[in-house]
Amino acid sequence: MSLHSIRTSVRSTAFGALGLALGLTFAAGSASAEDVIVGLVTKTEVNPFFVKMRQAADARAKEKGVKLIARAGKFDGDNEGQVAAIEDLISAGAKGILVTPNNSSGMLDVIKKAREAGVLVIALDTATDPADAVDATFATDNFEAGVQQGSYARKALGDKKAVVAMLDGTPGGTVDTFRHDGYLKGFGIAEGDPSIAGAAITNGAQDKGQIGMENLLSKNGDINAVYTINEPAAAGAYAALKSFGKEGDVMLTSIDGGCAGVRDVKDGKIAATVMQFPYKMAAMGVDAVVEYAATGKKPSGFVNTGSFLITDKPVEGLESKDTAWGLENCWGD
Template identity: 25%
Template sequence: MRTRVAALAAVFIATFLAGACGSSSPAESGKVTIAVIPKGTSHVFWQSIHAGAEKAAQELGVEIIWRGPLREDDRASQVAEVEGFITRGVSGIVLAPLDEAALVGPVGDASRAKIPVVIIDSGLKGSDYVSFVATDNRKGGSLAGDALANMLPKGGKVVMLRYAEGSASTLDREEGFLEEIGRHTNIQVLSANQYGGADVEGAYKRGEAMLHGFRRPDGSLDVDGIFTPNESTTLAMLRVLADSGWAGKVRFIGFDASDTLVKGMSDGHIDALVLQNPVNMGYLGVKTMVEHLQGRPVEKRIDTGVQLVSRDRMNDPAVQELLHPDLSRWLKP
């Protein structure tokens, strides 16, 4: 009799815990289902996040649903995704908020629905989340500022093309860069208030307009150094420099990696790239959520790593893994 009662109690507890992880569909299936919502889905960076999330899902035996806006400035779409997954009753949400303020309400809604949220990549105002798993972005910007200053030992003039308002991750990079550059009194910041935006074409137009404002009468550029804080602005600036005949004639540090950017560095058109570890970020985002759902304690802030890589380090095996991650191991065609 005691054995039967114990068995029934175990079934009740298991059912209760499953229900606590989400609502009807995940609980009924008995499968932990985690929604992973990126800022966008087009850039290589987000594909790498996706691969890391899939890697964790396969290792830990959970299901992930990958869905997010196509464009990284589509706030309404990302808000709708979060609200949709709340209604669906997933076990948890891993979210890269494209706006530090606009997603506060939806994340609060998830918390009130007893659906935990892990934030990745970019910070969120408020505290209705389990953990923040991301790059130390201020450090990344500082690394870029220090490297660019060292490339200009006699001083010079520099510009920065910002990414987008409301993006906490790139704001930290931009502020870290400006803070470090500000330590060097022989370096003048000519422009640091222009925003490239979420897509490469828009960033190209704004970057072109910015640089052409510093064009000398002879066609040369009155700028010695450039910093761009993410993949889209770096791709855009690389094109602007190539199309204007300035590639390789100005020191240029970008952020993130793609085949085009790696080739740009190999060709001498980019001096260095600040590299995150997006595969690790996606992996740890899902892993942290699973640990939380299991009732295990998790850190409120998890650093996924950042480093600056110049051409002379491109062939290091560890760097190659960051420059050319094998995403096909985890992502199906």
């Protein structure tokens, strides 16, 4: 499966058939559940998205009676740390490993080693490159989420001439590429379009989002639309916009669906965000490993865990939910 093929995967509703494995129990006659180790390797331990993912995986593992070993990179982009974590999990006898790759092509060798050792490997949130390097991917359709963000921004700007800033994440990850490209498609422009004022790398962090936004505003004070890779970067962008006195003049949008981000939408700091569901990814991943341990059955391909546009200022032609719904369904604190 190529990187682009997962973009065309059928989009699901947020709470539809994606619970396909959630009722599984450990099969009788197989090795006991407590002997099953599920590994989880996230990009970092501090990003609220991955904190929620780890909490959901831990809760699901306890419910199923299996052991979860959670590891993470030291920072967003720490490919070596994640490779070492997977090596350790192979040595520990993990039956399955759930991984959110910091670098979509940088972990191929260790993933191959794990699969050759009989370990089920599932990518959560971030696809590998190529996508079929893992057994399956449970994730948001990040290209479609980017399209939702960009489409909203363009429609909400109305007749204004667009001057766009791009606050990207970490180079080398499919999430960053898909969201960036999706935003451009939704906005109706292509890479290199003269309406793009500039871009900055934020690593999905609030402080780098603020610095990047300040630098871009210093170069071009006419920016009126800002793409952000996630809500921490958007929070940083808002701080920068406020310091320039431009917080009311810019169409700031994002992706995540964390409770803090939804509150920022409610408070008018972010115009709209696209909610995704990390707890669903993690729970489905644990279930898949349990089923594999019990029956030998492996999942395959890309499973879209859903996304919804959240805004209190809906635009015609785009389906969205308001922040009241968002606060009922968000993740994090």
